[in-house]
Amino acid sequence: MLKDFSVSALMMxxxxxxxxxxxxxxxxxxxxxAMGAAAPEIASxxxxxxxxxxxxxxxxSAWYRMPISMAWTTPGAALLSGIGMVQGGFxxxxxxxxxxxxxIVLSGLVxxxxxxxxMIPAPLANAMLAGILLGLCLAxxxxxxxxxxxxxxxxxxxxxxxxxxxxxxxxxxLGALIxxxxxxxxxxxxxxxxxxxxxxxxxxxxxxxxxxxGFVSVAVPLFIVTMASQNIPGIAILKVHGxxxxxxxxxxxxxxxxxxxxxxxxxxxxxxxxxAAMCASEDxxxxxxxxxxxxxxxxxxxxxxxxxxxxxxAFVSLAPPILLQAVAGLGLIGAFSNSAFAAFREPETREAAxxxxxxxxxxxxxAGISGAFWGLVxxxxxxxxxxxxxxxxxx
Numbered sequence: 001m002l003k004d005f006s007v008s009a010l011m012m013x014x015x016x017x018x019x020x021x022x023x024x025x026x027x028x029x030x031x032x033x034a035m036g037a038a039a040p041e042i043a044s045x046x047x048x049x050x051x052x053x054x055x056x057x058x059x060x061s062a063w064y065r066m067p068i069s070m071a072w073t074t075p076g077a078a079l080l081s082g083i084g085m086v087q088g089g090f091x092x093x094x095x096x097x098x099x100x101x102x103x104i105v106l107s108g109l110v111x112x113x114x115x116x117x118x119m120i121p122a123p124l125a126n127a128m129l130a131g132i133l134l135g136l137c138l139a140x141x142x143x144x145x146x147x148x149x150x151x152x153x154x155x156x157x158x159x160x161x162x163x164x165x166x167x168x169x170x171x172x173x174l175g176a177l178i179x180x181x182x183x184x185x186x187x188x189x190x191x192x193x194x195x196x197x198x199x200x201x202x203x204x205x206x207x208x209x210x211x212x213x214g215f216v217s218v219a220v221p222l223f224i225v226t227m228a229s230q231n232i233p234g235i236a237i238l239k240v241h242g243x244x245x246x247x248x249x250x251x252x253x254x255x256x257x258x259x260x261x262x263x264x265x266x267x268x269x270x271x272x273x274x275x276a277a278m279c280a281s282e283d284x285x286x287x288x289x290x291x292x293x294x295x296x297x298x299x300x301x302x303x304x305x306x307x308x309x310x311x312x313x314a315f316v317s318l319a320p321p322i323l324l325q326a327v328a329g330l331g332l333i334g335a336f337s338n339s340a341f342a343a344f345r346e347p348e349t350r351e352a353a354x355x356x357x358x359x360x361x362x363x364x365x366x367a368g369i370s371g372a373f374w375g376l377v378x379x380x381x382x383x384x385x386x387x388x389x390x391x392x393x394x395x
Contacts, residue, residue: 013297031077044204048264050306051242057299067279071272095208096218101258108251127343139329234271350384
């Protein structure tokens with residue numbers, strides 16, 4: 001393996017870990033906070049998720065000699081923000097995370113379940129994702145309305161950088177948030193001392209509580225979003241670059257580590273999509289057979305960043321919550337636009353996708369079940385009704 005190592009793979013791996021962590025950890029924080037997690041539990045979750053992502057990337061990439069990159073479920077965390085705290089608090093959310101991980105394992109080991117997930121119409125899955133992301137994507141606007149002097153520098157930094165260097169847009173907006181914190185927000189005199197004591201997070205065990213509400217409102221939508229927006233696209237991106245990984249084993253592995261990480265409060269782990277394209281590109285190495293080192297380096301990078309999660313959380317928590325939400329929302333604008341375009345691209349399914357989007361975006365639960373689940377159901381009923389009527393009208 002050492003003969004395949006290269007400087008280009010090293011640089012791309014470090015860039016992948018930096019972009020993957022910095023561009024999305026704010027979304028994970030928001031999702032866990034919405035579920036009722038306290039700061040130590042969030043730090044524990046980020047540490048557990050980062051270590052799980054790193055270990056999976058290192059082991060799978062080294063074993064298969066492919067650039068198999070891992071990530072946490074960023075769209076899933078956005079879903080958690082929209083759902084809010086479930087009955088039973090954070091332990092019930094952790095129970096839902098465990099169930100979601102078990103469903104991911106089953107999707108890898110039981111082929112009919114994996115096929116069933118792939119049979120969910122793509123326009124409806126994308127419409128549900130767009131509806132989930134809408135609320136967070138509005139946060140930058142709310143931040144400017146809250147305090148233009150604090151919100152505008154973050155938004156303008158993102159707008160300028162994304163126009164030229166897309167991958168660096170969210171890290172740049174996070175840098176703007178740090179400057180706003182230093183120069184625009186009054187910090188307590190002992191703020192730096194608090195950062196020093198919190199920089200190394202501890203694993204906090206959370207005993208899961210399994211509830212029907214958590215299963216239907218959190219576990220099932222989280223499973224669908226994770227599979228449809230992360231795991232399946234992640235496999236597709238590797239295939240586009242000429243790699244043929246075994247999906248079943250990869251899904252089962254991510255599901256198993258998701259279960260283990262859930263006991264430390266972590267959201268599910270899955271195949272990466274965007275960062276997978278980075279590690280599998282020519283920038284990692286001209287020879288496709290040597291690009292797997294980029295994913296291995298990224299794995300070590302994730303572990304290193306996870307070990308600093310406590311300090312990162314303590315620092316950004318000094319800001320008004322709306323500013324952190326703004327950074328998270330800016331990081332999801334690309335995902336929102338892509339999912340919305342895919343949802344409404346086909347005229348035949350546009351009405352069904354619109355219903356899914358609107359019901360999901362409403363964020364209103366029915367019978368104690370989240371709007372994301374009902375959005376998918378409502379869109380599916382509309383699509384089935386349209387197909388039946390069109391068949392009857394055919395000569």
